[in-house]
Amino acid sequence: xxxxxxxxxxxxxxxxxxxxxxxxxxxxxxxxxxxxxxxxxxxxxxxxxxxxxxxxxxxxxxxxxxxxxxxxxxxxxxxxxxxxxxxxxxxxxxxxxxxxxxxxxxxxxxxxxxxxxxxxxxxxxxxxxxxxxxxxxxxxxxxxxxxxxxxxxxxxxxxxxxxxxxxxxxxxxxx
Ligand code: ADP
Ligand code: MG
Numbered sequence: 001x002x003x004x005x006x007x008x009x010x011x012x013x014x015x016x017x018x019x020x021x022x023x024x025x026x027x028x029x030x031x032x033x034x035x036x037x038x039x040x041x042x043x044x045x046x047x048x049x050x051x052x053x054x055x056x057x058x059x060x061x062x063x064x065x066x067x068x069x070x071x072x073x074x075x076x077x078x079x080x081x082x083x084x085x086x087x088x089x090x091x092x093x094x095x096x097x098x099x100x101x102x103x104x105x106x107x108x109x110x111x112x113x114x115x116x117x118x119x120x121x122x123x124x125x126x127x128x129x130x131x132x133x134x135x136x137x138x139x140x141x142x143x144x145x146x147x148x149x150x151x152x153x154x155x156x157x158x159x160x161x162x163x164x165x166x167x168x169x170x171x172x173x174x175x
Contacts, residue, residue, distance in 0.1 A: 003159035005140045006133070013039040014046030016140055016162050021050025023154040026075040027104035029120060031113030031127045033174055036084075038130030039138045040111045044080055047109065051078055059111075065095055076105040083115040092116050117175050126151040127174040143174045 007013045020030075030047075032040040045057045052071040059082060068078040079100055086092060101108050101121050113120055113127070126146055131139040144155035 003142045003144060003156060005142075005159050005162050007039070007138050007140060009136050010039065010042045013042045013138060013140065014049065016158065017043040017046025017048075018050035019161055020154060020158055021047050023150070023157060024051070024075065024107055025150065026072075026107060027102075027124050028148075028151060028154075029101050029108045029125045030110065031117075031120060031125060031175070032109060032111045032130065033114055033127060034130035035132045038132050039140070040130050041082075043128070043130070043140070044109050044111070047107075048078055048080075051075060051107065053078055064092070065097075070107070074105070075107055077107075079106055079108045081108065081110040083110060083112040086112070086115045089116040089119045093119055114175055122147050124148045124151060126154055129174045141174065 005016055007016065032043065034040065041057070041059045048057045048068060053068045055068055057068070057080060064083065064086065065079060065081045068080065070076060070078050083092065097119065098121075100106055110116070110120065125148070127143040129141040131141070133139050142155040142158055144152045146152045146155065
């Protein structure tokens, strides 16, 4: 099942990210997919605010991965990845990705996750797709198809709590 949210400005997209932060407990791996300029980094900024990250989140395009300390009961670090320039998933594996993603004290957010979907663990994976609908209009689609009940729950709760749902489609993954 997929659930969609339409946002009308960048702040609204940040709010959706902030809302998702309230559902996280640690160990989640969040795949952000979709168009360039779709709002993936903007969404991550809101999510980071929700986790009380003090630093400003910028696009890690030239570093692949950036670690931010988090102030939270059960989450210690937010890892923000951008795989736009990744040519081979092995590069990511070499950075110790498996250990980072498996650590229940980390939340891992991955822009362009489709570039390394083979090595992203499915257990705690939540997929979110960003579509460009116009100058300020974006469509955010949550997949509720996840092996993790918590991620399925987040995927269906967030669109409802954000109050902007549109039609649901059953049985699809977003990759
Ligand atoms: P991505 O990381 O997916 O490439 P960014 O978050 O870096 O996208 O960029 C999105 C751009 O679109 C930003 O300049 C942001 O201000 C703008 N924008 C306009 N409307 C929205 C919206 N509704 N949601 C998110 N970003 C928006
Ligand atoms: Mg980005």
